[in-house]
Amino acid sequence: MIRVLSVASEIAPLVKTGGLADVTGALPHALEAVDVEMRTLVPGYPQILSACDPGPPLMEEADLFGGPARVRPAKAGDLRLLVLEAPHLYDRDGTIYLAPDRSDWADNADRFAALSWIAARIGAEGAEGWQPDILHCHDWQAGLAPLYLRAMGAGDRVASVLTVHNIAFNGCSPGERRGDLRIPDWAWHSEGAEFWGQVSSLKAGLVYADRVTTVSPTYALELMTSEFGMGMEGVLRARRKAFCGILNGIDTDLWDPARDRDIAGRFKTPQGKLRNRDALLAEFGLEPGDGPLAVVVSRLTQQKGLDLLLEALPHFLDRGGRLALLGTGDAALEEAWRQAAARYRGVGVCIGYDEAMSHRMIAGGDAILVPSRFEPCGLTQLYGLRYGAIPVVALTGGLADTVIDANDAAQKAGVATGIQFAPVNALALSGALDRLIDLHADAAQWRRVQRNAMRHPVGWESSARQYADLYESMTTRR
Numbered sequence: 001m002i003r004v005l006s007v008a009s010e011i012a013p014l015v016k017t018g019g020l021a022d023v024t025g026a027l028p029h030a031l032e033a034v035d036v037e038m039r040t041l042v043p044g045y046p047q048i049l050s051a052c053d054p055g056p057p058l059m060e061e062a063d064l065f066g067g068p069a070r071v072r073p074a075k076a077g078d079l080r081l082l083v084l085e086a087p088h089l090y091d092r093d094g095t096i097y098l099a100p101d102r103s104d105w106a107d108n109a110d111r112f113a114a115l116s117w118i119a120a121r122i123g124a125e126g127a128e129g130w131q132p133d134i135l136h137c138h139d140w141q142a143g144l145a146p147l148y149l150r151a152m153g154a155g156d157r158v159a160s161v162l163t164v165h166n167i168a169f170n171g172c173s174p175g176e177r178r179g180d181l182r183i184p185d186w187a188w189h190s191e192g193a194e195f196w197g198q199v200s201s202l203k204a205g206l207v208y209a210d211r212v213t214t215v216s217p218t219y220a221l222e223l224m225t226s227e228f229g230m231g232m233e234g235v236l237r238a239r240r241k242a243f244c245g246i247l248n249g250i251d252t253d254l255w256d257p258a259r260d261r262d263i264a265g266r267f268k269t270p271q272g273k274l275r276n277r278d279a280l281l282a283e284f285g286l287e288p289g290d291g292p293l294a295v296v297v298s299r300l301t302q303q304k305g306l307d308l309l310l311e312a313l314p315h316f317l318d319r320g321g322r323l324a325l326l327g328t329g330d331a332a333l334e335e336a337w338r339q340a341a342a343r344y345r346g347v348g349v350c351i352g353y354d355e356a357m358s359h360r361m362i363a364g365g366d367a368i369l370v371p372s373r374f375e376p377c378g379l380t381q382l383y384g385l386r387y388g389a390i391p392v393v394a395l396t397g398g399l400a401d402t403v404i405d406a407n408d409a410a411q412k413a414g415v416a417t418g419i420q421f422a423p424v425n426a427l428a429l430s431g432a433l434d435r436l437i438d439l440h441a442d443a444a445q446w447r448r449v450q451r452n453a454m455r456h457p458v459g460w461e462s463s464a465r466q467y468a469d470l471y472e473s474m475t476t477r478r
Contacts, residue, residue, distance in 0.1 A: 002471045004031070005082070005132035006040040007119040009112060009141035013355075014076055015047045015096060018299065019248070019379045020165045023215070024138060026251040027467070029078055030460035034468035039130070041071075041119050043111070044085035045096055052076045054083050058127040064117065065089065065110040065180075071118060071127060082127065084118050102331075109173035112141040112201065113181050120148035123158040133475050135160040140171030143205030144181070147193060150208055151184050159474040162205035164214040166376050167223055167230045168303065171201030195231070206235045210474055212243045215377035216398030220245030228374055246467060247401055248377040249460035250386065255359075257387050257454075262356040263363040270388045270450035273363065280364030284324045284348025291320025292440040294433075295365030295389065297358045297380050300329030300337065300351075305371035305394060310336055311426035313347070316433045322346040323369075326361055328353055358383075365389040367436055371421075371429050375399050381418070382458040388450040390439075391418035392432050402458075406439060406449055417453040 010016055012025035028038040042048055054072035061069045067088030074081040084090075089111045094100045097108065105111065119142060123135050137145045137160060146160035173181065175197045178188055183204075187193045193204035206212055214220050222228035224237045236243055253259075258268045264279035265272065280295075281288055294316075298304045306327070313323065323346065325337055334351050341349035350357065362368060368384035370393045377398030381391035385402070393399035399420070406416035419439070421432035440446050 007142035030464040116144035119145040124152040124154035140202035143201035146209040162209040172198040217245035219397040252459040262359040276364035292366040296325040300333040312430040395422035
C-alpha cells in the first residue's frame with residue numbers, strides 16, 4: 001500500500017471556500033479502492049478543531065513562524081487528518097484567507113509556509129510510526145513543502161507532487177522575507193523560488209516537486225501558454241515531461257439526486273426534476289413560464305465571467321428565460337447582481353453561500369451556467385450533469401473536457417450533454433443562451449440531452465486510478 005500525505009489549506013466538509021476543498025475532501029476515500037492510504041495535513045482553524053476531537057500531539061515545534069505549534073491526529077467521518085494546531089497563525093476571526101475587512105491576512109505567507117514546513121517534517125521524520133511515501137501538495141499554500149523536504153535532506157527518500165488547482169494565485173511575498181520564510185540560499189535564483197524579485201510559493205512547488213499535475217488535461221495545455229500561464233508558463237514548459245492533467249471528479253454519494261436530503265424531491269430521471277423546479281421558483285420568487293430556468297452557483301469574480309452574463313441577460317429574459325444566482329465575491333459584482341434582481345422580474349439573487357441551497361438550485365434548474373474566462377476544472381458543471389441541469393459552459397479548461405456540445409453531429413450521434421461557446425465574450429454567451437432556449441423548446445431533444453447528462457460518468461473512479469498510477473511510478477523510481 002502506498003502512503004500519501006495530502007497537504008491542503010481547506011477540506012470539505014469541514015472548511016471550504018471553493019472546489020479545492022471538495023477535491024481534497026473526496027480524494028482520500030476514492031483512493032482507498034486503489035490501495036492508497038491518504039492522510040491529510042490541515043491547519044487547525046477553529047472550524048476544524050470544533051468539528052473533530054484531536055488526539056494527543058504527535059509532533060511539536062517550539063517556534064513555528066512566530067509561536068509554538070503541535071500536530072494532532074483526528075478523524076472526521078472517513079477523513080483521517082493531521083491537524084496543525086498553531087493558534088498564533090490560525091485561531092482568528094474572518095475567513096481562512098481573509099481578515100474581517102476582506103483583505104488578505106498580512107501573514108498569509110507565514111501561515112502557509114508553516115503548513116509546508118510541518119508537511120516536510122512529517123515526510124522526513126514520520127509521525128508516531130506513520131511516514132508517507134509521497135507528499136501530495138495542493139496549490140501555493142503547500143508549494144514550499146517540496147523545497148523544504150529537499151532542504152531537510154529527505155527529497156531522495158520521499159517523493160512529492162504539486163497539484164495546481166488555480167494558477168492565478170501564486171503566493172508571492174517580498175524577496176527580503178526569504179530568510180524569514182526559511183528559503184535556502186541555494187534556492188534563491190530565477191530557476192528556483194525567486195519570481196521577479198519575490199518569493200513565490202507556487203513557483204517553488206513547480207520547480208522542486210518531483211511531479212506536477214493540474215486538474216484537467218485541457219488546462220494543462222493552456223497553462224503552458226502566455227494567455228493562461230500567469231507568468232509561470234515557462235516553468236511549466238521546462239517541466240513538461242513531469243507535468244500532466246488529471247481530471248477532477250465529484251463525490252457521487254454526496255451529490256446523488258436519488259438520495260439527496262437537501263432537495264424538494266429525490267429523483268432518478270429528468271421528469272423527477274419538476275417538483276424541484278417548482279420549489280426553486282417559489283424560493284426565489286420567480287414566476288413559472290415556458291422558458292428554461294437557469295442557475296448560477298459561483299464565486300462572483302471576473303474569472304467566472306459573470307460580468308459577461310450581465311450583458312447577455314436582457315436578451316435571455318426577453319426570450320422567456322429566468323435566472324437564479326447564488327454567490328459571493330467581488331463587491332462591485334455583488335452590487336451589480338443585486339441591481340439586476342431589482343430591475344428584472346425574471347432574476348432572483350442570493351448573495352452569500354449556502355451548501356444546501358446549492359443542491360436545491362442544481363436539482364431545480366433546467367440549466368447551469370458557467371461562462372468562465374478560464375476554468376481549471378470546474379465542479380458545478382459536473383454537479384449539473386449529475387442532476388440533469390444542462391451545463392452552458394465556455395470552451396476552456398475542464399469545461400471543455402467534461403461537456404459534450406449539442407452541435408448537429410453530437411445530436412445525430414445521441415451523445416450531447418450540454419452547450420459550449422467560444423470565444424469567451426458576451427456575444428458568444430448570448431448565442432449559447434439562444435441555443436439553450438431553442439433546445440429547451442424541443443421537448444424530445446431536451447429530454448435526450450438530460451438523460452445523456454445524468455448518465456455521464458462524473459465520479460472519481462478513473463481519476464483515482466490515474467493518481468494511483470502516478471504515485472506508483474514515483475515510488476518505484478526511488
